[in-house]
Amino acid sequence: MEPVFNAYAAYYDCLYQDKDYKSEIDYLHSVLIEYSVFDGQILDLGCGTGKHAQYLATLGYKVIGCDLSEEMVQRANIELPDRLKHLVTFNVGDVRTFRLGGKCDAVISQFHVASYQILNEDIQSMINTAANHLNSNGIFNLGF
Numbered sequence: 001m002e003p004v005f006n007a008y009a010a011y012y013d014c015l016y017q018d019k020d021y022k023s024e025i026d027y028l029h030s031v032l033i034e035y036s037v038f039d040g041q042i043l044d045l046g047c048g049t050g051k052h053a054q055y056l057a058t059l060g061y062k063v064i065g066c067d068l069s070e071e072m073v074q075r076a077n078i079e080l081p082d083r084l085k086h087l088v089t090f091n092v093g094d095v096r097t098f099r100l101g102g103k104c105d106a107v108i109s110q111f112h113v114a115s116y117q118i119l120n121e122d123i124q125s126m127i128n129t130a131a132n133h134l135n136s137n138g139i140f141n142l143g144f
Contacts (some may be wrong), residue, residue, distance in 0.1 A: 017106065024110065025055035028141060032061075032106060035139050040105030043133050045095040050076030050088070052110050057087040065090040066098045074100045096125035110143040 015032040028042050032038070047065030049072055056063050065088065067073050076090045091098070095109065107130040130140045 011046070021051040021055055024143070025052060025059070028052075028108065029056075029059055031140065031141065035137075037105045043100065043104045043107045043130075045098070045107060045109040045129065047073050047076060047090060050080060050090060053088050053090070054080060054084060057084040057139060059086070063088045064100065064104070065094050066093040066095060068092070095129055096101065096122055098129055100133055102133070104133050104138060105135055106139040106141065107133050108141045110141075 002141045032040075033137055039062075039066065041062045044050075044056075044063055044065040047067045048069075050065055053065045053076070060137055065073070065076060067076070067090070070092045073092050080088055080090075109126070109130070116135040127140075130142075134140060
């Protein structure tokens with residue numbers, strides 16, 4: 001599936017230019033605050049071109065993005081404003097197997113990333129990735 005998303009990267013932001021990322025993050029931010037995650041570290045599984053990560057960083061969160069597509073990650077890095085570079089890092093990686101070696105306060109996976117997991121084993125592996133990275137009181141937000 002990676003070649004499909006590599007080709008898709010060139011058109012992704014144009015296709016979704018009307019998507020209201022800010023409202024999605026405002027809602028997510030309210031949920032994070034409700035569960036006492038004010039300015040922690042967030043893992044963004046399937047980060048695409050990094051729009052959710054950018055909005056989270058403007059709210060003070062440190063964000064680590066992961067996406068299978070090298071081209072999506074390249075676009076995310078290119079489009080990341082300099083003022084946010086100390087808060088956001090993007091990595092090429094599979095949401096089913098990605099490992100940071102550390103824990104986060106929240107793991108998010110927005111905009112149908114779970115829908116691309118074809119087999120039951122794929123979705124279970126993705127959930128295991130989230131569980132592996134969460135602090136004991138962490139939050140996993142899976143968006144469809």
